[in-house]
Amino acid sequence: MSPSALSTRGLDKRFGSLAVVQEMQFDLPLGARYALIGPNGAGKTTLINLITGMLKPDRGEIFLGGDEITSLRPEGRVKRGLVRTFQINTLFPHLSALEAVTLAVCERRGCTGTWWRKLPTYGDAIEEAHGILLSLQLGAHCYRPTRELAYGQQRLLEIALALATRPKVLLLDEPAAGVPQGESAELFQVIAGLSRDIAVLFIEHDMNAVFRFADRIIVMVGGRLLVEGTPKEIAGDARVREVYLGGAHRG
């Protein structure tokens, strides 16, 4: 068995009497591209929040590259290489794209505690940040304040911030949410082009993107794992079809 980059065992989370995630269990192999799909309210974002430590699970364990991280704080998980992006842009509005990514790079390099040296003296951190922005086609806009960037560019900046932490596992929560169809393909091209050293788990509703870019697909319904398989298996799975096509009628 090859070691997985990320795995969960029996994750449970309840909000009051509502069980949002139940006995969730999966393995994300090194360098894999997995999609996490399911109808609205299936618990996908909650699962991401549990994995990244923004919520505490009621039960279960989370492993990152073999180490248990269930009780680690969110920033500690990032330091170990587990990073997420947000479904709704969660950026630094008045920082320029370059400043924002430089901040993330400096944080990883541990120089953000230094207050007696000027930021521009950290030339290699700035160059690294600029390189990330260039690789995401944000080079031309990197001096503009984040809030002035086009929406699609802000979605890319979400990914740029995550990449600046040098992740081993990248969790993308609807990376193309709100992006028009044409641009969405471009965005997924960027994701497909990411280094194969990074394992990616992405939530997405656009089935074209899911079937094109995922090695395997995890389907979640009502907080539980319904089925996991290759795109072909999932496309042919009767239960998945029912959830997506027939579920609405039967409530």
Place this chain on the structure above:
Amino acid sequence: MTTSSAAAASPQQYLAAQIRWRPVEIAFWLAMLTPYVLTPNYLVLASQIAITALFALSLDLILGYAGIVSLGHAAFFGFGSYTAGLAAKWGWGEPLSGLLIAGLAAGLLGYGASFIIARFRHLALIMITLGLGLLLAEAANSASWLTGGADGLQGVRMWKLLGIFAFDLYGRTAYGYSLAVLFLLFLVARRLINSPFGLALRGIRENASRMPAIGAASSGYIRKIYTIAAAMAGVAGALLAQTTETVSLETLSFQRSADVLVILILGGAGRLYGGIVGAIIYMVARDQFSGINPQYWYFWIGALLVAVVVFLPNGILGGLARLLPAGGRA
């Protein structure tokens, strides 16, 4: 647009250009010397302005850069004031070491408070800082054997500054001293906000909830800047004690906390110079208005405040920055 020039410069050069000293800054500091020539009868006021500017600068570090709202910042000002005053009263009237002691004492108090501060944001912070401020003010009031209570601390005798300049009635020494300390600590603050640490603070202000997602534990940064700001406020308070040779309970009062917040918002928070410009305008206005009408001068201060917030929501400096061409970002 900026693209042509920006594309030519490397990102590093671009960031360096952002923080370079601008001619207007140098002119500003030179202009701060002019009271000696232009208004020699107002040096006492000028000294008070420099001290208040330093106090406002310390608040800017936490409010303008890290987004920590405080309604009790006078706690550190007053604590520094009493520390310096008591040191002089008990026989150590050397001004510079007195400043240092006061800064350390206020910084230590700030460090203690920062453990509570770092856990809260927004409205809760207003309540907590307000509470801490009131707590300290009442403690000073009741410990009248130490502080002199409502009569103020008497018997503060300062030695000559550097062994040469005696503190005089006209504020000649006081202004030079206060201005020099303000300038030095301004340099420290300027370096600090242009450092990687300063960038992390701006990150906290812009989006505290994103910080953990890039691997940053905000609370450590908040504790650090709060401690630094408290020490700086303590130095400002010590300057007041040393240059006036007395300390009153007013240094710890809610009024002083509120005034400094008003001054910073008036000038423009998050711009380094905002507190200084705000202090000049507020204190000159107060001096003039109270000359016209000693009883109702707050009426005019109120009118000034409403006008600034309505017409210049980012403070006076924010309004000026909009008038300047792009690239003149203050």
